[in-house]
Amino acid sequence: MLTVVMYHHINSDDLPLSNSDQMMEEHLKLISERFTTLFPGDTSVSGGICLTFDDAYYDFYHYVFPLLKKYNLKALLAVPSAYILEHTDVASEYRLSLKHHEIYEDDNYKTYVPFCAYDELREMVKSGHVMIASHSMNHINLNEEGVDLEREILGSKVALEENLGFRVDSFVLPYGKYNDEVVRLAREHYSYVFRIGNALNPSWDGIGGLIYRIKGDALKTPDELFEPLKQLGFWGKTVVKMVKG
């Protein structure tokens, strides 16, 4: 079974969606000792794990990227393309200091500095430790009426590929929300489409064409996700999802 884990922030006040930098380091160290980290499509799925980080917050570049290099790990970063500046000279301390709700308040949001910039994304991709996924253009619920799905799903891929100079073949559904048309379009333009769901996957085809991710935020211990009872829960959910088709 293929395990895919979903994370968001590091050291954020948005506690359900964050880990401390210390917890993340202990967790990633443990992963480096027990697993092989994979990019979407990498073979040898047995003993493999795929780490995904959503929203491309600057805290990923600041805290996680150095850890990926230190422990020789790979991660997939899901980027909402409309939030990304080419470059910023704003101080690291300020970019990290914004509280989660402040990031999405108009004035701060428009500065785009709480998110990684394209020069940072390119540096991370070139290192071989990070691969970029689209997380739509505007990080909106794609299941709502009136959403321009072509723009959000295909437009974000085009924007990311033009700015990065790398192929983007993975899509991470914002908020895990979708409908049949969203899945159809995403599968048409991407090889790998990710959702939320606390289940494991038989292969990179996922279940019903969607790759399930387990929640890696707000860890209480570095090995919490790999405890037998938790694993049993993930397996149970996987079986239920597969039977339901």
Ligand SMILES: [Zn+2]
């Ligand atoms: Zn998101």
